[in-house]
Amino acid sequence: xxxxxxxxxxxxxxxxxxxxxxxxxxxxxxxxxxxxxxxxxxxxxxxxxxxxxxxxxxxxxxxxxxxxxxxxxxxxxxxxxxxxxxxxxxxxxxxxxxxxxxxxxxxxxxxxxxxxxxxxxxxxxxxxxxxxxxxxxxxxxxxxxxxxxxxxxxxxxxxxxxxxxxxxxxxxxxxxxxxxxxxxxxxxxxxxxxxxxxxxxxxxxxxxxxxxxxxxxxxxxxxxxxxxxxxxxxxxxxxxxxxxxxxxxxxxxxxxxxxxxxxxxxxxxxxxxxxxxxxxxxxxxxxxxxxxxxxxxxxxxxxxxxxxxxxxxxxxxxxxxxxxxxxxxxxxxxxxxxxxxxxxxxxxxxxxxxxxxxxxxxxxxxxxxxxxxxxxxxxxxxxxxxxxxxxxxxxxxxxxxxxxxxxxxxxxxxxxxxxxxxxxxxxxxxxxxxxxxxxxxxxxxxxxxxxxxxxxxxxxxxxxxxxxxxxxxxxxxxxxxxxxxxxxxxxxxxxxxxxxxxxxxxxxxxxx
Numbered sequence: 001x002x003x004x005x006x007x008x009x010x011x012x013x014x015x016x017x018x019x020x021x022x023x024x025x026x027x028x029x030x031x032x033x034x035x036x037x038x039x040x041x042x043x044x045x046x047x048x049x050x051x052x053x054x055x056x057x058x059x060x061x062x063x064x065x066x067x068x069x070x071x072x073x074x075x076x077x078x079x080x081x082x083x084x085x086x087x088x089x090x091x092x093x094x095x096x097x098x099x100x101x102x103x104x105x106x107x108x109x110x111x112x113x114x115x116x117x118x119x120x121x122x123x124x125x126x127x128x129x130x131x132x133x134x135x136x137x138x139x140x141x142x143x144x145x146x147x148x149x150x151x152x153x154x155x156x157x158x159x160x161x162x163x164x165x166x167x168x169x170x171x172x173x174x175x176x177x178x179x180x181x182x183x184x185x186x187x188x189x190x191x192x193x194x195x196x197x198x199x200x201x202x203x204x205x206x207x208x209x210x211x212x213x214x215x216x217x218x219x220x221x222x223x224x225x226x227x228x229x230x231x232x233x234x235x236x237x238x239x240x241x242x243x244x245x246x247x248x249x250x251x252x253x254x255x256x257x258x259x260x261x262x263x264x265x266x267x268x269x270x271x272x273x274x275x276x277x278x279x280x281x282x283x284x285x286x287x288x289x290x291x292x293x294x295x296x297x298x299x300x301x302x303x304x305x306x307x308x309x310x311x312x313x314x315x316x317x318x319x320x321x322x323x324x325x326x327x328x329x330x331x332x333x334x335x336x337x338x339x340x341x342x343x344x345x346x347x348x349x350x351x352x353x354x355x356x357x358x359x360x361x362x363x364x365x366x367x368x369x370x371x372x373x374x375x376x377x378x379x380x381x382x383x384x385x386x387x388x389x390x391x392x393x394x395x396x397x398x399x400x401x402x403x404x405x406x407x408x409x410x411x412x413x414x415x416x417x418x419x420x421x422x423x424x425x426x427x428x429x430x431x432x433x434x435x436x437x438x439x440x441x442x443x444x445x446x447x448x449x450x451x452x453x454x455x456x457x458x459x460x461x462x463x464x465x466x467x468x469x470x471x472x473x474x475x476x477x478x479x480x481x482x483x484x485x486x487x488x489x490x491x492x493x494x495x496x497x498x499x500x501x502x503x504x505x506x507x508x509x510x511x512x
Contacts, residue, residue, distance in 0.1 A: 004121050004128075006177035006242075008215070010249045016218045017245040018225075019175035019211070021237075023188060025167045025198040026142070026206035027070045033141045033165035034061030034104065041204050045147075045158035053163040055099035060291050063088075067165040068295060070197040071111050071139050072305045074167060077195045077312055078134050080115025084297045088139075088289045097144035097157050105140035105168075107286050111295060112137035117191070118314060119183040123332045132184050133172035142166050161205075167198070173212070173222070178238035185209060185234050186336070190313050193338045208232045211265075213244040215252070223248070224258040228272050231265050240265040244272050316341055323355045323365040324376040333384060339399050344383060350409025351375045379412060386426070390433055403432050411439040423496045424448050449497070454506060457490070457498055461510050464489045475511055486511070 008015040032039055035052040052059045075082050087109040090102040115134035122128040144162040148155045169188065175181045189207060192198040200207050209232075214225035228244060231237045248258050263272040311319070313335045320331035335341050348355070353372045355365070368376065387408070391401060403411075411432070415425040420443065428439050428448060435442075443449050464486060465472050475482040490503050 004130075004177045004179055005218075006179070006245065007218075008245060008249050010253045012253055014218055015215045015245075015249045015252075016220075017176060017241065018173050018214045018216060018222060019177075019181050019241055020173040020225075021171045021175070021181060021184065021212065022210040022227075023169045023171075023185065024142075024208050024210070024230075025074075025169060025192055025200075027067050027139075027165040027167055028196060028198055029064060029066045029070065029165060031064055031066075032163040033064055033067050033139065035163055037163065039164050041201075041206070043160055045156070045160060047160065049159045049162065053099070053159055055101075061104065061289075063292065063295070064165060067139060068111070068297075069301075069305060070195075071137060071167050072297065072302070073195055073309060074169075074192065074197045075112030075115060075137050076306055077191050077309060078112075078115035078117060078137075078169075080134055080137065081113035082297070082302060083109065083111055083113055084302070085109065085294055086111040086138075087294045088292045089286045090289050091140075092285045095143065096155070097146050097159070097162065099144070099159065099162060103141060103143065104289055104292070106138035109294075110136045110138035117184060117187055119180065119187050120332065121179060121183055123329050126328055130174075130180065132174045132180070135170040135172050137167050137169050140166050140168060173214075178241040181211070181241055182234045182238045185237055187313075190336055190338070194310055194312055194341075196310075202232045202234075205232060209237055211237055211240050211244070213241055213248070214258070215245055215248045223252075224260050226258065226261055226263050226272075228263045228265050229275065236265060236267055239270050240272055243270060247272065313338075313341070319355060319365050320376075320380075323368050324353070325367070325373040326377060326380050330380045330384060334380060337398075339397070340383075343398050343401070343405055344380070346405035347379050347383065347408050348376060350406045351379060351412065353379075375412075375416075378416070379408075382408070382412060386429060390429075394433070402436050403429070407432060407438055414439055414443065418499060419443065419449055421496060421498075421500055423491075427496075454502060457494070457502055457506055458510070460490055460493050460498070461486075461503070461506055464493060465510060472511065483507070483511070 006017050008017065030039060031037065032050070032053065035050040037050040037053055038048045040048065052061055072082055086106060088104050089107045091105045091107070092102040094101055113136055117132050117134065119130055119132060120126070120128055121130065142161045142164040144157055144159040146155050146157060150156050171184065175184060189200040192207070193200045198207060202208060208230050211228040211231055212225045213228070214223040216223045226244060226248070228240045231240050244263070251258060259277070261277050262275045264275045265272050317331045317335040320326040320334060321328055326334070334344050353368065353375050355368045355372070355376070367373070387401065387403065391398060411425060411429060414420045415422060420428060428442050431437065431442050431446070432439060468489070471482055471485060486507050487500070487503060490507065491498055491500070
């Protein structure tokens with residue numbers, strides 16, 4: 001495995017950073033964890049608040065079954081231990097956006113135990129793989145939101161998020177560099193989106209991370225850690241780690257001491273700032289929630305959860321490599337985002353390529369036919385170069401592509417059967433991007449069909465040779481490199497519609 005440890009070179013020698021992440025992922029459900037209020041993003045403040053969310057007297061929480069199900073499915077996707085018995089606890093603290101005065105969470109008996117995630121630090125090198133341990137996943141309710149910029153003298157409270165279901169996914173302190181932390185968050189986000197348990201939209205706050213950082217001499221005992229709260233992008237997570245690690249080294253080498261505390265990340269100044277001293281578990285006076293029974297999971301429920309899981313990114317990547325013969329890099333890029341993988345799968349279906357996910361416990365995949373592998377490789381190269389290039393140019397995502405997978409399959413088929421040359425295929429693709437039209441109809445309406453008519457091509461070749469007698473003489477005297485000149489002149493004279501292979505064959509005969 002590639003060593004990606006982030007070393008800081010201080011005055012007293014090298015330091016090593018130790019990183020753990022607590023990722024808060026909003027569970028994708030229409031209703032909140034303990035009430036029927038909507039979880040839709042962007043609603044007017046305080047328009048999605050039930051009496052339970054507002055902590056009105058006498059209101060009792062009722063667990064949302066789908067929230068439990070999604071947390072269990074997530075744990076299974078992370079190869080984690082599922083606890084058939086778990087319990088909700090009250091975490092007591094006062095804050096203006098926490099109406100109950102406590103948060104319902106899980107401390108002592110979480111629903112999911114230890115698991116792991118495999119990350120790749122280099123998409124082109126499977127030797128860069130590293131496993132990051134998962135400590136636990138517990139379910140808890142979110143707090144509301146304070147808005148400080150509405151009035152100069154006081155703040156407003158929006159309780160729309162109050163009671164929204166969160167999974168807190170706690171990693172082990174296994175990461176040793178900002179790059180590893182970035183790869184971990186990207187991979188975790190990918191898995192959650194494949195499973196459908198969280199949309200992973202960090203900009204809207206449905207996935208955010210608390211970043212735990214400490215430094216030590218290489219191989220030494222763990223140092224005192226700080227926790228930087230609510231960082232909401234991969235780039236900022238990596239920047240917070242780099243800043244905080246260097247700050248701690250400066251403090252220690254200056255004779256100071258690291259204080260266990262909670263910090264905030266300033267995205268404008270790219271720095272962390274102290275917020276408050278870090279509380280311990282006993283400071284929150286945890287105790288079992290008296291209004292909620294323990295969660296007991298039946299065998300049938302667990303079987304249904306596991307059977308509902310889709311093919312996950314690692315399994316899909318290996319299938320693309322082993323069954324379809326794709327390169328590790330192409331397979332990794334195509335499976336990194338669930339939308340890209342779905343688009344590619346639909347493209348393969350349009351091309352008639354068969355490659356089913358392996359049955360559980362089946363081991364290796366059956367290789368696809370040579371013809372299907374060839375189609376899959378050409379489709380992957382086209383998607384990653386032509387389509388991705390066009391979407392980047394247009395500033396659009398693959399979900400918003402003006403070309404559908406079925407249209408793309410039709411275009412690739414026209415190129416494969418010789419109806420279109422590669423050059424004409426690119427022209428038709430550009431027209432498809434502009435109009436959204438079907439390729440066969442565009443070819444018919446605009447007369448873009450490639451010609452393989454030997455008589456027509458021979459006539460054009462004769463005209464090209466007659467117009468360039470000096471070049472013909474040079475070629476026949478031994479300047480073989482001029483052959484490309486004649487091919488280009490013939491293609492130009494035919495407006496790119498001549499079949500390149502037929503042109504090559506006929507030119508060789510004419511020049512012999």
